[in-house]
Amino acid sequence: MLIFLDTANVDQISQAAKLGIVSGVTTNPTLMSREKAADYQATIKEICSIIPGPISAEVLVEGVQEMVEQARDISTWAPNVVIKIPATFAGLEATSVLAKDNIKVNLTLCFSLNQALLGALAGAAYVSPFVGRLDDIGHDGMQVVKDIVDVFQHYQLPTQVIAASIRHPQHCVAAAKAGAHIATVPYDVLMQMMRHPLTDIGVARFLADWQRISP
Ligand code: G3P
16 A cells, blocks of 8 residues: 555655655645645645655636636646545546546545546546545545545556555555555654554663663
8 A cells, every 4th residue: 555645734745754654735725724835836836846656736616617627627737747626526527528638636525435436437547435534424535535446446447546544544444454556644644653662672672782782
């Protein structure tokens, strides 16, 4: 399972890039607004230059023609940009149009296997089931991820599954076990994935033991 970073914070992306394990980035309008990144194009271009993998930028309009036009424009910003399109009827139609032009789409705000399946049939490169938001309303978000992965494998659909709306490290464990191709994780969750108190205690004890006998 690959790790994407789910943020529009350029400092966090630069920091995480140093770890050498971030394969892509996903943004959305809420994440952009959190950074007060009013210059959308400049921010996406900067993120695309930091991480060479797929960078998802979401359309900010509704309506098929409007989404297609904006997506075509965003796709010229950088070679590694991917267009996030919501899993609506209009989004599905826009995805079909864009896929025929070889523009990569990440079908976002995806909450069911049916939405994911239709997105894959429309030619989306990625679908993003939102695990945390499903859990929030008492559903089993990770089961939806698992169902999508199983069905895509069964029918050999090439669309990749991004476990999104990840809230804590156990979501990453479950996404990996469910067979998600990618988990897109907030920066703090990425940090939590690596930390373990026994590692810290072990490092301190090894160094202390060595210092006791070193000249
Ligand atoms: O990748 C989608 C993500 O940004 C949504 O997360 O926590 O707002 O549900 P959240």
